[in-house]
Amino acid sequence: xxxxxxxxxxxxxxxxxxxxxxxxxxxxxxxxxxxxxxxxxxxxxxxxxxxxxxxxxxxxxxxxxxxxxxxxxxxxxxxxxxxxxxxxxxxxxxxxxxxxxxxxxxxxxxxxxxxxxxxxxxxxx
Numbered sequence: 001x002x003x004x005x006x007x008x009x010x011x012x013x014x015x016x017x018x019x020x021x022x023x024x025x026x027x028x029x030x031x032x033x034x035x036x037x038x039x040x041x042x043x044x045x046x047x048x049x050x051x052x053x054x055x056x057x058x059x060x061x062x063x064x065x066x067x068x069x070x071x072x073x074x075x076x077x078x079x080x081x082x083x084x085x086x087x088x089x090x091x092x093x094x095x096x097x098x099x100x101x102x103x104x105x106x107x108x109x110x111x112x113x114x115x116x117x118x119x120x121x122x123x124x125x
Contacts, residue, residue: 015068021096032082035073039105040074044075047108048117063120070107073100 016033041053044067052059052067059067077100084093110116 016072016075019072019100020079021087023086023088023093024079025086028079028082031087033079035077036070036078043074044070044111047111048120050117050120052120059120063116066107066110070104070111073104074099077104084092 020028045052056064077097080087080093080097080100084090087093087096111120
């Protein structure tokens, strides 16, 4: 798998490899990962109504981890769904996708919480 090159919310492609697994399709490209990653970042910014990308340095470490996880898992869902043939079975790939979707849903709930939003927007790194 190619490296995710976006450097705002996700800077280390080694983290992405752990989310997609060893059997991600060889056809999955850096450009694809970058496109999905930027879209996930836009989703986060709109969800929290704050430009987290531009103001990344102002956000606390815990919140950064949560947003990074959401971006990584979103990319992973797209990468796994792109071509499931290389996985041990389709069930294995679908289970991985379902796990990611569960966590994406939970993180989205947290980021939607007004107390979390207030904390993020206060800029308390």
